[in-house]
Amino acid sequence: MAAAVVVKNLRKSYGSSIAVRDVSFEVQAGEIFGLLGPNGAGKTTTIRCLCTLTKPDGGELEVAGVSVLKDPRSARSKLGYIAQEVALDKVLTGRELLNLQAAIYHLPKAIANQRIEFLTSILGLTEYINKKTGGYSGGLQRRLDLAAGLLHQPEVLILDEPTVGLDIESRVVVWDFLRQLKSTGTTILLTSHYLEEVDALADRVGIIDAGKVIATGTPSELKDRLGGERITLRIREFTTSAEADSTKDLLMQLPFVQEAIINANQGNSLNLVVHASDDALSQVQAALKSAGLPVFGIAQSRPSLDDVYLAATGKTLMDAEMATAGSRNLKAEKKQSMKN
Amino acid sequence: MTSTSPKTIADWRPRADRLPQTSAFSDFMQETLGLTTRLFIQLKRRPSTLVAGIVQPLMWLLLFGALFQNIPKDLFGTDYGHFLGAGVIVFTAFVGALNAGLPVMFDREFGFLNRLLVAPLASRYSIVAASAIYIIALTLLQVVAIVGLSALLGAGLPGFSGAAIILLVVLLLVVGVTSLSLGLTFALPGHIELIAVIFVANLPLLFASTALAPLSFMPPWLQMIACLNPLSYAIEPIRYLYINPQWQWSSIILHAPWADVSFGAALLVLTGFALVSLVIIQPLLRRRLA
Numbered sequence: 318m319a320a321a322v323v324v325k326n327l328r329k330s331y332g333s334s335i336a337v338r339d340v341s342f343e344v345q346a347g348e349i350f351g352l353l354g355p356n357g358a359g360k361t362t363t364i365r366c367l368c369t370l371t372k373p374d375g376g377e378l379e380v381a382g383v384s385v386l387k388d389p390r391s392a393r394s395k396l397g398y399i400a401q402e403v404a405l406d407k408v409l410t411g412r413e414l415l416n417l418q419a420a421i422y423h424l425p426k427a428i429a430n431q432r433i434e435f436l437t438s439i440l441g442l443t444e445y446i447n448k449k450t451g452g453y454s455g456g457l458q459r460r461l462d463l464a465a466g467l468l469h470q471p472e473v474l475i476l477d478e479p480t481v482g483l484d485i486e487s488r489v490v491v492w493d494f495l496r497q498l499k500s501t502g503t504t505i506l507l508t509s510h511y512l513e514e515v516d517a518l519a520d521r522v523g524i525i526d527a528g529k530v531i532a533t534g535t536p537s538e539l540k541d542r543l544g545g546e547r548i549t550l551r552i553r554e555f556t557t558s559a560e561a562d563s564t565k566d567l568l569m570q571l572p573f574v575q576e577a578i579i580n581a582n583q584g585n586s587l588n589l590v591v592h593a594s595d596d597a598l599s600q601v602q603a604a605l606k607s608a609g610l611p612v613f614g615i616a617q618s619r620p621s622l623d624d625v626y627l628a629a630t631g632k633t634l635m636d637a638e639m640a641t642a643g644s645r646n647l648k649a650e651k652k653q654s655m656k657n
Numbered sequence: 658m659t660s661t662s663p664k665t666i667a668d669w670r671p672r673a674d675r676l677p678q679t680s681a682f683s684d685f686m687q688e689t690l691g692l693t694t695r696l697f698i699q700l701k702r703r704p705s706t707l708v709a710g711i712v713q714p715l716m717w718l719l720l721f722g723a724l725f726q727n728i729p730k731d732l733f734g735t736d737y738g739h740f741l742g743a744g745v746i747v748f749t750a751f752v753g754a755l756n757a758g759l760p761v762m763f764d765r766e767f768g769f770l771n772r773l774l775v776a777p778l779a780s781r782y783s784i785v786a787a788s789a790i791y792i793i794a795l796t797l798l799q800v801v802a803i804v805g806l807s808a809l810l811g812a813g814l815p816g817f818s819g820a821a822i823i824l825l826v827v828l829l830l831v832v833g834v835t836s837l838s839l840g841l842t843f844a845l846p847g848h849i850e851l852i853a854v855i856f857v858a859n860l861p862l863l864f865a866s867t868a869l870a871p872l873s874f875m876p877p878w879l880q881m882i883a884c885l886n887p888l889s890y891a892i893e894p895i896r897y898l899y900i901n902p903q904w905q906w907s908s909i910i911l912h913a914p915w916a917d918v919s920f921g922a923a924l925l926v927l928t929g930f931a932l933v934s935l936v937i938i939q940p941l942l943r944r945r946l947a
């Protein structure tokens with residue numbers, strides 16, 4: 318299948334701060350591709366460049382076979398863009414917003430009306446469509462924004478954190494809708510910093526960190542590539558670090574244990590990386606028993622996307638979020654981004 | 658989906674629809690109409706803008722006009738209130754157009770403008786056109802009120818051709834100033850800076866024009882500036898046709914330090930101003946990606 322989106326060696330800096338260092342990935346026609354990364358990884362910057370809102374410093378961009386940099390207008394007609402922050406005109410009703418949207422995409426009136434009816438009903442907006450958007454809840458705003466982005470039936474729908482800030486229920490509505498949309502042949506590129514979201518939705522994932530794509534593949538490929546399995550172990554609800562240390566030493570002697578990490582944030586629980594085998598769990602339990610140690614909780618799991626991220630960057634997504642949360646000046650960035 | 662409307666998601670066919678081919682011109686008209694409609698809906702739902710917009714110039718006319726009530730008549734060639742009318746019309750149009758960028762700036766800051774920028778607009782001049790149409794319509798309502806009040810105050814009514822000239826002048830001035838304002842909106846970092854520029858541009862352009870006093874009252878340096886100020890070229894034709902119902906294209910209406918300016922020449926200057934403004938903002942509109 319042909320690539321519906323091509324991003325090749327994309328670079329973008331704001332002054333001295335590098336937002337996108339070197340991002341490359343392709344989205345195949347008809348798939349859902351998730352760009353996963355912590356706050357500040359460069360997701361929005363990448364998306365803005367693809368959608369012709371930001372001029373990159375270098376690289377190649379293609380949407381539905383059209384070069385974004387050479388023929389931006391034609392690229393615009395092929396893509397639908399749903400921004401990270403919903404921006405509606407609160408004085409307009411939902412329908413008036415969609416009418417405006419139809420006008421700027423040059424849809425004939427009759428076709429626009431049909432599509433508005435359809436999107437409104439399928440997104441559960443019928444009851445609200447003639448009301449001013451100023452009164453919409455966050456979930457309704459998102460859904461109207463989706464309808465607006467889809468009105469011109471784009472070949473590629475690009476969504477920047479489509480469910481950030483939504484309650485679980487609205488999130489599931491959006492997920493379902495995106496899956497249905499995929500079944501019609503629409504290519505979907507979305508960014509997220511929710512592991513579950515990408516795991517649940519995406520056919521393929523690109524993990525982005527500090528302006529670089531560090532891994533791409535299907536979620537299970539990425540996990541398999543990492544190999545091994547994970548055993549999470551708690552001997553007591555709160556284990557002392559001395560006891561955790563000695564337990565770690567004990568378990569490291571088992572031949573199939575590759576690595577053991579003490580997680581101080583979780584009451585000194587132990588995370589073991591083990592060679593995949595049927596009886597790893599029971600052997601760990603046996604070893605603990607013969608050393609006279611109790612077991613408060615033990616579980617075995619396949620690696621998660623977070624483990625993929627951890628292996629690639631040496632930190633978990635959560636840690637990465639925490640680290641950047643304090644260091645960004647969002648207001649200044651917003652100002653800056655309008656200039657570019 | 659061809660002519661039947663989609664019922665289930667299975668009927669949603671990206672690009673299966675062959676939309677009728679449209680020309681760039683009809684696309685431009687459609688997007689301009691859509692954007693203009695939004696501005697009028699906003700106006701309808703926030704009528705205070707309209708009320709304030711109409712009351713304000715009338716206050717100008719009444720209060721400022723009364724300020725020089727007792728000045729000898731021959732000084733202004735007419736009653737000061739009548740003299741002022743043209744200045745108030747033009748200044749009202751000017752202020753409206755100068756502020757045209759503000760809502761667009763708020764759209765930009767809020768992210769709404771991105772909707773327009775990711776759409777395949779035939780031209781971003783449709784954003785300029787929509788703002789200009791809106792301001793022209795608003796200004797015309799204001800002008801009707803001003804002309805009406807002036808008539809009540811005894812200035813008489815302009816004839817049919819006079820009204821047409823007022824319309825033309827307002828149109829040219831609003832197009833020129835609106836495009837400059839939108840150019841600034843794309844160029845400046847945010848609304849604070851835009852408001853600062855509007856604030857600073859406002860009164861000096863008023864004082865350094867013939868809105869409040871004739872050229873002959875001014876020292877030579879100010880005459881010079883006033884004759885470089887496009888506002889003077891909008892004010893003088895309107896003032897002239899009010900005072901001289903028998904105006905002609907060749908009537909001299911302004912004695913600039915370097916030449917006498919005729920009625921027709923003033924309108925040409927205004928046309929040039931509008932065209933130059935439209936052209937110089939082009940790179941600013943393209944700023945992100947054309």
Ligand SMILES: Nc1ncnc2c1ncn2[C@@H]1O[C@H](COP(=O)(O)OP(=O)(O)OP(=O)(O)O)[C@@H](O)[C@H]1O
Pocket residue numbers: 331334335336337354355356357358359360361362363401510645649650651652653654655
């Ligand atoms: N307009 C800007 N001016 C200056 N720096 C910026 C600007 N936009 C982004 N950055 C910086 O570039 C980096 C990437 O930002 P970007 O918004 O693309 O990240 P993101 O992955 O979308 O993050 P989030 O999950 O918070 O939306 C960040 O370090 C950010 O501080």
Ligand SMILES: [Mg+2]
Pocket residue numbers: 360361362401477478
């Ligand atoms: Mg982002």
